[in-house]
Amino acid sequence: GENVEQHPSTLSVQEGDSAVIKCTYSDSASNYFPWYKQELGKGPQLIIDIRSNVGEKKDQRIAVTLNKTAKHFSLHITETQPEDSAVYFCAAYAGGTSYGKLTFGQGTILTVHP
């Protein structure tokens, strides 16, 4: 089955700096890669996603890149703000016989210091 590794487990940055979180996956059939943000006391919320036919996607201050050959994808947050502080999860989805199965990474606790 799919295995997703996420690094780092914790990340501390100053407000205005950039933050990068990286994930690798094992199943070459995976074709959809979402990123979720979980704030304290809430469930994870989808913030950006990318499909395997695209190498990069951007939405305002956040962007995701995908390297299919190397089987890794990354989340980039620019001009970080204190409200970006949360736990971020990457995930991979293969579809096919894996319908309904998103495999999540272990999560990254991002802290943005004012």
Place this chain on the structure above:
Amino acid sequence: ETGVTQTPRHLVMGMTNKKSLKCEQHLGHNAMYWYKQSAKKPLELMFVYNFKEQTENNSVPSRFSPECPNSSHLFLHLHTLQPEDSALYLCASSQDIANEKLFFGSGTQLSVL
């Protein structure tokens, strides 16, 4: 608000108790999921329902029993739990199981004493 509501938000139960977690989605989705979130571990998929039919049981112990009476409601019945079952239980929904975009509720924080 994500359109997925879970109750209760917090639950403390003894190992001999029987309790139920409830999830309701107002998004018109047809697939619903239970996930377990433990500290320092990835989210673990427990059960998947598509159009009220269970399509996945991810080797979950029988002390967890799901129920999906219709596409909008999902329950997780709990009995004779163990302390290691203490975790945040998250419900999610999607248009159907072929649609990968999940919408999560805020979860039920369960403590088993």
